[in-house]
Structures are given as C-alpha cells and as structure tokens.
Amino acid sequence: METLFSFQAGLLKGIHNNFRRYLHANINWNQRMIGIKGPRGSGKTTLLLQYLKFDLKQPANALYVTADHTWFYNHSLLETAEDWYKLGGRILIIDEVHKYPNWSRELKNIYDGFADLKIIFSASSALDIYRGEADLSRRVIHYSLAGLSFREFIEFSTQQKLKAYSFKDLLKNHHQIAVKITEDLHPLPLFKKYLQYGYLPITAEGEKEYPIKLNQIINAVIETDLAFIASYGPGTALKVKKLIAVIAESIPFKPNISALAQKLDISRDSLYTYISQLTQARIINTLQASGKGISTLQKPEKIYLENTNLSYALTSSPDIGNLRETFLFNQLQNAGLVVSAPKEGDFLTEGYHIEVGGKNKTAKQVKATEKHIIVADEIEIGIGTKIPLWLFGFMY
CATH class of the missing domain: 3.40.50.300 (P-loop containing nucleotide triphosphate hydrolases)
Structure with missing residues (x-):
C-alpha cells in the first residue's frame, strides 16, 4: 500500500x-x-x-x-x-x-x-x-456541499471573516445587518464579480480561465458522472447537452414538455428523467408550483440554471432579471429552504411571497398577499420590506 x-x-x-x-x-x-x-x-x-x-x-x-x-x-x-x-x-x-x-x-x-x-x-x-x-x-x-455563498466568496477572495445569518434574521434585522457589513466593505462590486465567477473555489485558479473550466465541468458531469451513474451513451449525452442549451437560451425556462421532447427527439418520460438527473447533478434548478408534490414525472413550473456562473459560461449576454432570480433561488435552496412558484410574485418560501427586481422594484405584484418582501438589486441597504439582493448570499 x-x-x-x-x-x-x-x-x-x-x-x-x-x-x-x-x-x-x-x-x-x-x-x-x-x-x-x-x-x-x-x-x-x-x-x-x-x-x-x-x-x-x-x-x-x-x-x-x-x-x-x-x-x-x-x-x-x-x-x-x-x-x-x-x-x-x-x-x-x-x-x-x-x-x-x-x-x-x-x-x-x-x-x-x-x-x-x-x-x-x-x-x-x-x-x-x-x-x-x-x-x-x-x-x-x-x-x-453547495457552491460558495456570496459571504464565502468574500472570505475566500479577501480573507475577511463575515457572519452568516438565517432567513428569519434577514427578515427581522436586514437593515441593521446591512449597515454593519457595509461599514467595512462595499458589497455591490464584489457581488457583480460573484455572479460571474464566484460560485466555485476553482475561481482562484484564474478568472479568465473560469468559464472554460465551467464548460469542462458540464461536459465531465454529463460524459463521465452521468454516463457512469445513469449509463449514458454518446447519443444520450448529446441530447442532454442540447437540453441544457435550450434551457440556457431562455431561462427562467417555462417548459412545454411535449414540444421540447419532440424537438430533442426523445420521449416525454426520457425528458423528465433527464431533467431530474440534471437537477440532481446541480446543473439546473427546477421550481415547482405551490401546493404540488415533487416527483420525477412532475412538470416543473420553471427551470433555471443552478447558478449564475453557468449563465455567463453558456450565454454571451445573460439577462439581468434572470441572473437575479437564479441567484436568489440558488441561495435560498442552498440554505435549506423549500422554495416554490406562487401565483403572486417570483418565489414563495416560509410563507413569504418574494418579488425580485432592481432598485426601483415595487410591491405591485405581491401587495395583495399577507406576507411579502421585495428583494432589490443595486442597493446596499434596505428598509421595511425591501431587502438588498446581495444580503441573501449571507445565509450560509
């Protein structure tokens, strides 16, 4: 030995x-x-x-x-x-x-x-x-083990130790928490970097090489991990890659299962299986409608890429609205929260309807709900029910 x-x-x-x-x-x-x-x-x-x-x-x-x-x-x-x-x-x-x-x-x-x-x-x-x-x-x-949170990315890249906060902490004390954090750093420039190349520790090996390595990881997951675990052949691997490309082009993707299965020349059951396997492999995240169970053959309400870095690696110019939703969904799930798609707002978790947007986002879409929050990008500190988007990267 x-x-x-x-x-x-x-x-x-x-x-x-x-x-x-x-x-x-x-x-x-x-x-x-x-x-x-x-x-x-x-x-x-x-x-x-x-x-x-x-x-x-x-x-x-x-x-x-x-x-x-x-x-x-x-x-x-x-x-x-x-x-x-x-x-x-x-x-x-x-x-x-x-x-x-x-x-x-x-x-x-x-x-x-x-x-x-x-x-x-x-x-x-x-x-x-x-x-x-x-x-x-x-x-x-x-x-x-999930990818780096925004908090971990800051620590990983600057060696600055920062505390993690629960979802409930953020709801109750987000203003004070943001004030404390921003005394020592300006989060927004770091947040932009994180969205592009901060999710995996391999970012330390070089920012320019990071998108290339992400594509290599995607290929390795499909051609090695899933090929070994789920017995993918070359033809199957190619169809799964095409599925990822379709999702990446129009995320958040609202799937038409019949049309997508026909486009990829596969059965509906095979499509559901591939979606389930890609979710398990942390390439995509699926959002189910509120009140519906989760099963392999359950049609998701929306499909996102698993993290924002994949959006930059797979598309030339990611949509900012999609990046915001992808980031929040990812961080909520990684923090152990159950997230679903409500009738009002973008996400529902812990009884709260969440609307995601830029700094001028209002509560118009969720104001009729009993409990709601606005998660706003491009602000350092929030007030009331408006909470900075970047702060949700401090939940783990």
Missing part, C-alpha cells in the same frame, strides 16, 4: 487551512459512515484533506484514497479496506466513490465487516446514495 501512502502525502503538502467551507462545521464527524455529495469543483476533496491534516493531525491510522486512482485497476475497495485494517487502520477516506463499480455493495460490506472502521466518502451530486445497489440508508449520514 506504499503507493497510496505516498499519494496521500503528496496531496497533503498542498493543503492549507486559511479557508474552510461552511459545511465543515455542520458535519458530525463522530459518525461511523459519512457521505458528502457536491458538484465538481465545490471543494469536497479539500474539505476531506483539511479534516485529515488539521482536525485529525494526520494520524497513522487514517488513510485517504481516491476511487479513480490506478491502484483500483487491480485492487478492490473491500480488499483495500481489509488490508488497511490489518495494518492498524481505523479511518478510511474515499474520494470520488461514484467512479468505482459496485461502490454501494462494497461500502456496505466494509461497514458491516469492520465494526470499528470509520468510513468517510465523497461523491458526485449526481449520485443518489440512497438508491445504491445495497442498502446504505441505515448506515450512512449524508451531507451536501
């Missing part, structure tokens, strides 16, 4: 502790089996290695492996875990587990066969941990 030890040592040399993702503090690291899902480029690998290096202090009984390592060309996960356990290993961290065939069955066998071995693994957002070949649902504690 010397190859794996050497690989781990090389990775840990490049890991620093100057920035931690929000999820790190939310994970119960004492659980025996922990699964962490998230989109490509969101920082799952760094999170795992930071835990190993700075929290565990690189103990002799902990080992990090990645499932796409050449080691697994002729070694199984189960065999590796058994050999590691015999050497005194009691912690096994497995990155990119979705790239390993029969991942769920072997994880179950490892969990059941080595009672004092702790297992932490990461996987693509596209992977449904609870629908693996073997039953992991009673064994694994699952967490999802």
Whole structure:
C-alpha cells in the first residue's frame, strides 16, 4: 500500500487551512459512515484533506484514497479496506466513490465487516446514495456541499471573516445587518464579480480561465458522472447537452414538455428523467408550483440554471432579471429552504411571497398577499420590506 501512502502525502503538502467551507462545521464527524455529495469543483476533496491534516493531525491510522486512482485497476475497495485494517487502520477516506463499480455493495460490506472502521466518502451530486445497489440508508449520514455563498466568496477572495445569518434574521434585522457589513466593505462590486465567477473555489485558479473550466465541468458531469451513474451513451449525452442549451437560451425556462421532447427527439418520460438527473447533478434548478408534490414525472413550473456562473459560461449576454432570480433561488435552496412558484410574485418560501427586481422594484405584484418582501438589486441597504439582493448570499 506504499503507493497510496505516498499519494496521500503528496496531496497533503498542498493543503492549507486559511479557508474552510461552511459545511465543515455542520458535519458530525463522530459518525461511523459519512457521505458528502457536491458538484465538481465545490471543494469536497479539500474539505476531506483539511479534516485529515488539521482536525485529525494526520494520524497513522487514517488513510485517504481516491476511487479513480490506478491502484483500483487491480485492487478492490473491500480488499483495500481489509488490508488497511490489518495494518492498524481505523479511518478510511474515499474520494470520488461514484467512479468505482459496485461502490454501494462494497461500502456496505466494509461497514458491516469492520465494526470499528470509520468510513468517510465523497461523491458526485449526481449520485443518489440512497438508491445504491445495497442498502446504505441505515448506515450512512449524508451531507451536501453547495457552491460558495456570496459571504464565502468574500472570505475566500479577501480573507475577511463575515457572519452568516438565517432567513428569519434577514427578515427581522436586514437593515441593521446591512449597515454593519457595509461599514467595512462595499458589497455591490464584489457581488457583480460573484455572479460571474464566484460560485466555485476553482475561481482562484484564474478568472479568465473560469468559464472554460465551467464548460469542462458540464461536459465531465454529463460524459463521465452521468454516463457512469445513469449509463449514458454518446447519443444520450448529446441530447442532454442540447437540453441544457435550450434551457440556457431562455431561462427562467417555462417548459412545454411535449414540444421540447419532440424537438430533442426523445420521449416525454426520457425528458423528465433527464431533467431530474440534471437537477440532481446541480446543473439546473427546477421550481415547482405551490401546493404540488415533487416527483420525477412532475412538470416543473420553471427551470433555471443552478447558478449564475453557468449563465455567463453558456450565454454571451445573460439577462439581468434572470441572473437575479437564479441567484436568489440558488441561495435560498442552498440554505435549506423549500422554495416554490406562487401565483403572486417570483418565489414563495416560509410563507413569504418574494418579488425580485432592481432598485426601483415595487410591491405591485405581491401587495395583495399577507406576507411579502421585495428583494432589490443595486442597493446596499434596505428598509421595511425591501431587502438588498446581495444580503441573501449571507445565509450560509
């Protein structure tokens, strides 16, 4: 296993502790089996290695492996875990587990066969941990890592520590919170940068290269992750890419399922499946009408790209109104809120009708509702029921 030890040592040399993702503090690291899902480029690998290096202090009984390592060309996960356990290993961290065939069955066998071995693994957002070949649902504690919030982007790019606030905090105290934050920074220029290239930590590798890398991520999700998990062939991958292009051209996209299925030359059921898989893979977000359930074959009211950076990567000149809605929907969902499409306003969450717009936006569309707020772009500080858009990037 010397190859794996050497690989781990090389990775840990490049890991620093100057920035931690929000999820790190939310994970119960004492659980025996922990699964962490998230989109490509969101920082799952760094999170795992930071835990190993700075929290565990690189103990002799902990080992990090990645499932796409050449080691697994002729070694199984189960065999590796058994050999590691015999050497005194009691912690096994497995990155990119979705790239390993029969991942769920072997994880179950490892969990059941080595009672004092702790297992932490990461996987693509596209992977449904609870629908693996073997039953992991009673064994694994699952967490999802979203892209950077606006608050995290500021900390990541300026090293300025800022507090997160709940949705209820913002409703009640947004004026005071915004006044406090703007004493030390001007958020609007940073917000414009965030919308374009601030959602994934790979932005640190270069702003000019960021759109190229986003397109590479989209291709990798479709051609590698979904191809592996959902058995996509080249023809299927091409149709899914065409679907993304159609959505990107007219978001927020109000789908006509029959027309879209005919345009892509696929069945309605296949279209629903692709929409569900792209949502799971964090390429798109689907908004359901208020009062309707959520299922694979449920027609969404609207479809958005998952984050505003994708809008810039896939279209030459994104619509500002769409960017505002995409950002707010994304941040609300990432903060754990359930969001739906109401009859009045753009979004409904926690009983509040939300209307999104520029600095001059009024409550005309939602004034008849019992509880509503106006989420306005291009303002630093709000008052009353008008809250700055950028402030909703501080919820995680």
